[in-house]
Amino acid sequence: MRFLWISALKDLRRLAREPITVLTWLAIPTFLVIILTLVFGPRGAGPHGTLLIADQDGGTGGSLLTRSFSQGSLGKMLTVEKVAEAEGRRRMDRGEASALLIIPAGFTTGFLQSKPVTLALVRNPAQRIIPDIIEETLAMATESVSSPGNLMRRPTIELNPTIIPDKDEQPGGFAAILLPGALFMAIFFLAGALAADVWRERTSGSLRRIATTPASMGAFLGGKVLAAALVFAVIGAFGLLVAQSMMDLRVANFPLAILWIAASGCGLYLIIMPLQSLASSERVAALLTNFVTLPLVMLGGGFVPFEWMPRSLANIGRWTPNGWSVMQLRGILAGSLKPLTFAGIAVFLAAAWLINVRTIRRAAC
């Protein structure tokens, strides 16, 4: 047991002698949060875009429709600008807005007389979320005014409406959707970098040498896992703190979130380690690690949140090791903790540790 601490201390000391590496690791979550903030807004309240409205009607119907985009949470998400159609199309061509809504002349009259009217919505093809929200809002608005007693006919919208999930249903908003995946992407890559140290131990001969001492290989590995857990905890805490300050991320239970990041980070570390310890060369070890890590990161919500993935892929992704970890972290951030989650990771870590003791012993010989 004592050698476990000695082994952990040795690895932490070695890490401390590489300040550039440590700073790079700290920079990864910081950059991720900065990028997410730049994309989705400075306080992490969600996406923001510009809606151009060319109101050729000028009547009450057009004004009501325009106002519906400026109210409530939609008003925070959208900057609504009234423009002439030609100017609106020019700005859309330049990609300056998320969408252009054209309200035709006679819209109010047609609306009141229950005659069919057509609203035209021009979407910015380079964006997805904001145009989707605008389109959905438009569909809901026309639905609500046309339903009661069929007093009015529904205006027809030129585009087929696309339904996207209601972002307000996700506790914590966009930060809670995006950050766990991004954070675990960083943790996964970090786990790969830390596991590569086993290869260095192999080539230097220190792994072989430790096998000739009375110290147990289990304690040696335990020390490495302990040191890695501390690194994951520090990086996780740093990432969450940055996200809290820059993206208004809500963290229901900070210590538990850190504990989860450290524990599941160790799980990822122990998944990668056999690839490193049994590979025939350092290059093969790096290739195998990338071969496993990259698809898992992509499927596991690292690059794209599950909500934006095709349903079938998202279903697979949620059951990848990192995807499952992401989902549990989301739950912990939102304040819903399942005790079985920690029991599950404890069982996994114990099993993975046993397997790794065997593979490391084999690598040592």
Add this chain to the structure above:
Amino acid sequence: MIEVEKLRRKYGDLTAVEDVSFSAQSGEIFGLLGPNGAGKTTTIGCISSLLAPTSGRVRVNGHDVVDDGIAARRSLGVVPQDVALYEDLSAKENLAYWGGAQGLRGSKLHERISAVLELTGLQDRAKEPVKRFSGGMKRRLNFACGIVHQPKVLLLDEPTVGVDPQSRVRLMELVREQVRGGTCVLYTTHYMEEAETLCDRIGIIDHGRIIAQGTLQELRAMVGERDLLRLTGVFEPEAVRVSLSRMDGVEVMHADEALLSLSVSDASHRLPAIFAALNSHGEVRGTTLTQPSLESLFIKLTGKELRE
């Protein structure tokens, strides 16, 4: 202290070590001399319980390395061929780690770290990262890490490979100091001179088998008082054998188209006669005459040089 009985180790179809037996006692240096790939490191691997023997028995300080591995390893210090150190850590931190791995702790550990740093002349550089050390200093620290816990049995696997002559002499002196303290040393090397000057008893290993063992005197006696004459050139091996076998005091140990190895009594006086005998069966282009040594014994036993 070390008892190896009929040790056999196979890697799949390849037999790396076959029927190896030897023993070494406290205060003794047993040298395992052989060319690269002869089976020295495999033998050390089995003694240090890195490798499980396919058959045979190995005991270290009375403990079987298979049945009682931890107790055996407690008595053991290993100085591997690689410089197995953490280059980011200082000399002191490395010693603390390897001492900790051997179960040392507290004041005893600090005492031993100071002692081995002084012994290896590294006390002034104790706090520097190892990556700033010269090759010789790393070798000395590698040695220090193997003796920090004062092992009863010390295994040295070619500890002087790639070491400059000064550091080599220093390392060999360090080994002698351990032996003076009663440590049993198993020293593997392919440097004949090292084995001759350092070891009390020597086992010569080739192709996984010990082909001769004994004290230096015993091994030299196996060669006899004859000189070793090596001739290079172009020869007719069979004709040469017939021709030279008629000469008194000349024994053909090896003959092929390019090399002749002869064991010759008083070789300097017989050289003209040997050249005359070879004149009609080949052309001599190079001649090397050596006194009886382990090298000549190795050539006598295997027909090739130790470094081939």
